Amino acid sequence: MAETPKIRVPKTAKKGEVIEIKTLMPHIMESGQRKDKDGKAIPRKIINKFTAEFNGKPVFSANLEPAIAANPYMQFFAKVDASGTFKFTWTDDDGTVTSTEQKIDVA
């Protein structure tokens, strides 16, 4: 069983509240700087983009470089005005997109 992304989003919030969100994505973030046993560079393979949307609108995103540590961690904020769904996506250098969603009740 492979590791799955970890998300922390509050289950409820007040209208207009600014909430904190934490995410952790399992990924080796191969920098391209390491060399294998024969001295050949191990090719770069990282998550290069992270996005967070709320009800389809962009809240926060990041372009990541190899200097982001393995198992990229992103912590940020979002202002919520209504109930809805957060969608988080991670894009790998090879084009694979991992995404996960989380609902929140806003009163």
Place this chain on the structure above:
Amino acid sequence: MRAAILSTGTLAVMAIAVGAFLVAAPTSAGAQAKKAAPLELNGDAAARPWKRYDKWPKRDESKWSTLDAVKSPPAPKDPQKITGPITGDAAKGEKLVADRGRGGSCLACHVMGPAGGANLPGNVGPDLSEIGSAGREDEWLFNYIYDARVYNQDTVMPPWGSHGVFTDAEIRDMVAFLKTLKSPAKFKTVLDDPNKRPAPVEKRENLDSLENPGMWAVDKAKALWTKSMASGKSCNTCHNKPETQFKTWAASMPKWEPRLNKVLGVEEFVTRHAAATTGAKWLMETDENRDMSIYLHFLANGAPIDVDTKSAPAKAAIKRGEALASRKIGELNFACTDCHGKAANHWIRGQWLGELKGQYDHFPTWRTSLLAVWDIRQRFQWCQVNIRANELPPDAKEYGDIELYLAAQNEGLKVSVPGIRH
């Protein structure tokens, strides 16, 4: 009484093991039958021959003492006589004392004026920045580096000359450099001064899955727990409520196992018990084994470490473990108790040396510098390779003795696994 499905082989073992190590049957409502956990295994609990990890230093240290053999030459009785002043290349000496490729070297433990740019030197040994005006004879300086045991039998200094880490000429260069040290080191920042650097405090929330990638092992182990193995059984077949059944088990390990005549830690127990009951092949230091060890410790989080220290075999094992932990091993001639006893609460370069107490409750631990989970046996192995001694396979009985000795020093500390460390 729980009905247990046991093979004839297991029943035979149980019949033999009268008065043997008993483990409480999984706790559930009602009276419990005490029976010995099946442990029979075809072969060894770890890979044979044990191959050192690829990324670890490849030096072969077979000429030096290890935890299973005393081989290093004894300390010289007397210092060498040096006639006349020592001449050497002080500039070369300055580079040598800072050379990490030589097991330290000196800056790991000493502040030495401008050497190494005074960049995070250690403070296990005295500050040598003014040794050049301390009135020390050249002969004394040479012999102290060559083999400090001739002046101090309790020293933790490696015998740099006796063990051939440095040549005589190199030691003369280092002496020449020491003779130039006549003023205090100038640190670029206050943090570089090991005597002013505050002791590190581990503040990370190790059980927060957003903080500690090691927590993924718990997820993986939960899935593995219910997976049917070669015999058609899973752990869950017999242990169907692990959250309530293992609340203190890991905190009582490691334990003397009379059927094997050794101390058994959680990882070796997992290998043997899983093989005996489900046919699973989870050798020590494999991913499955580590995940299971993390999970079994995780289930006992918050429980105080409480190992048997009173029975006769436990007492004997702890005595052996203490002796092993005090044995000088490797080219660098260190004992566990040198760094984690005599030198504890000091810096070696940028790393803090902890006491034995506090070095067990968080294993297995996620290591941020390596992006991997290490169990306690792998930690033992690495310590040895690092001080230039050959490591033993993870199931070595010596490691069991040391682990029980270490657990005994950690009695009462609460299990908190997976840990998160450097």
Place this chain on the structure above:
Amino acid sequence: MRELSRRAALALGAGSAAITIVGWGEGAFATPKAAADDIAKFTGGKAAEQGKITIELPEIAENGNTVPLSIAVDAPMTDADHVTELLVVAEGNPNPGVAMFHFSPMSGKAEAATRIRLATTQNIVAVAKTSTGKFYTAQKLVKVTIGGCGG
């Protein structure tokens, strides 16, 4: 005024050791100039004002493999006035780029935290761009240690 990089003296020392920092191999290290070039591209050559940015980094990182970084920009985050982008560069890594964070008024706060890799002791520099076209900058030094005897 930016501190001078200490890369030169320290990188020479680091190169002679048998370090295994998992994220990096041994390679040419960036210079403050490469980082400055990235910043100039971001600002279009416009000057960035010191201030408004708080960078949280440990003073000493016990290893360079995962160093917690937190950045907060003091900004109203209204439609009229909010941080749009935040560039982070490292002056002493093989390549200076670390991340570019994108914010909107829906972010609520122009704050982000992550974990970064540092090849050696160095300055981390952050540059924020606002919707009104202004640029702010701040930097922080992190000392990266390597273990006592390599462990």
